[in-house]
Amino acid sequence: MADSAGPVIEATPESEDPEESQVPTESDVLDFEGEEIDREPIRADDALRYFGADFDVDGLVKRLDNGTFIIPTFEPLAADDIAGFEGFQRGLVWKKKQMDRFIESILLGYPVPGIFLVELQDRRYLILDGQQRLTTLQAFKTGQYRSTRGLSRFALRYVGDEFKGHTYQNLEPTSQRLFDNTFIQATIVVPKGAEGKRGVYSLFERINSGGTNLKPQQIRVALYAGATVNFVRDLNQNPNWRNLFGPHNRDLKDHELILRAISLAPTARGSHVFRPPMARFLNDYLEINQDQLPHNAEVIKETFTSAVRLLDEARGREALRIRGTQVNAAHTDAVLVGLMFALNCGHEITAPQVDAALSRLLANSKYQDAVSESTSHTEQVSARISLASKAFQGEPLANESE
Structure with a gap:
């Protein structure tokens, strides 16, 4: 998340939101197929196997930093990089208020929703659901995020008085440990057989729980990159x-x-x-x-x-x-x-x-x-x-x- 190519600016209410959150959500395409129902949906047992695992926040961020966990982006394409899965989380980010409230929830000791990961053949993991949570954790620990005006210092603004103005770096040691040691449950999905990708596509449609729902083509370019x-x-x-x-x-x-x-x-x-x-x-x-x-x-x-x-x-x-x-x-x-x-x-x-x-x-x-x-x-x-x-x-x- 860190980028030394430019200066880190102090956020203001006018400039603090991530750039992509300004993209209009209204579609300019009239598509009557948008609500169609698959009359023969695939059963999970025929296409997927899955198991649970717990990760602490510190471990999650380290895995993001070293590339073990992959947050896919559509541009530029690099199909060889993640073995045929890519691109379905392009440009979908929380506003700063959502990011702050999520971090505050952890610092107050509230439980965090789980994430879904797709296991790749090389034992890396594609983030199927939970991108916003993980990128927010990474940004807060790094101390900066990319806003509408470039790199901004990640200081908490939309929170209660106890944490207002704090960064990860100047938190009390107890709060830092609480943040780092908070466990998040992951469901790890392993595609199997000829129907594996269809199963992942169906799963994502059903668990698409982020603040900004992804659309079929965004999922499609991830699963069938090439x-x-x-x-x-x-x-x-x-x-x-x-x-x-x-x-x-x-x-x-x-x-x-x-x-x-x-x-x-x-x-x-x-x-x-x-x-x-x-x-x-x-x-x-x-x-x-x-x-x-x-x-x-x-x-x-x-x-x-x-x-x-x-x-x-x-x-x-x-x-x-x-x-x-x-x-x-x-x-x-x-x-x-x-x-x-x-x-x-x-x-x-x-x-x-x-x-x-x-x-x-x-x-x-x-x-x-x-x-x-x-x-x-x-x-x-x-x-x-x-x-x-x-x-x-x-x-x-x-x-x-x-």
Whole structure:
């Protein structure tokens, strides 16, 4: 946590919160699949084994410092570093008040909630749940944390008079010992078999107890880090895509929509059928393509680049939005897959033709239904991709009056 590259500043109420806590929590993506239920959830016994262990705070901080415990971050990717698990806790931090209150609870002798760790093959441990607690412990003991203005001195502010203004370094020895010797229970999870990562994904969805809940793609890039996650990350930097989607999304919905387009592309060719729920469909795709790119990666990159350029030239930010300011996820996967399919079929398509095709789609009642009702049902996914593919190839649409 310590960083000698810059000066440590005294915190003020205006500057003390960690930088990432200022990121808006509202998503700018309208995704009707967000609340879908997995009708065939995996049983823990089929995918995981787990056991309990107790760690004192001093030992936890030492393990964080020496890299035995890993707090994953999405950028930069380093898949080799943690053996295929990475990235699902990016930029999610407590405000200073939450940090102070947590430290005060320990100093007052209150029990601390447990943490979840995933055991890796090299006997290091990925922090599945408890990142905020552990980073706060580490920051307090180190004496500094990264705030909106750089490195700030970790002095307690939002606490009772007994500890107000204290740092770890100037605590009474008794309080230091209480802090260091407080035990925290850990549940250590060991993935097993082919369903291990799916089990970890399911577990995390269910125990996602932090102050800021993580979203499916944030978990996904942790469990399936590798060539395809990196490939999606690179496509996400495309300037036309950035203009279409808007600012980078804290929940990684921009990454997820690209992944949806790539994984759904075979449905346009008729070589694959989508099976809900969407979350499992995307996970399964990454499971297959985790360590190597899809066989047609260069074609995907070329057609994605052409498709987002045409959409940007045709309508800019309005291309992925139906009403209001939110990106419509179902509409986005349909137009990306449909347009990429038309380009792969050899059609020479211009921006005005894309604009006309979008108008036809949005005027079509069957398409409107497919991007707004039961959008993760197999029939609806198939319908909207089929209609989009036809529109971009200049073919008639169902229910369309010519």
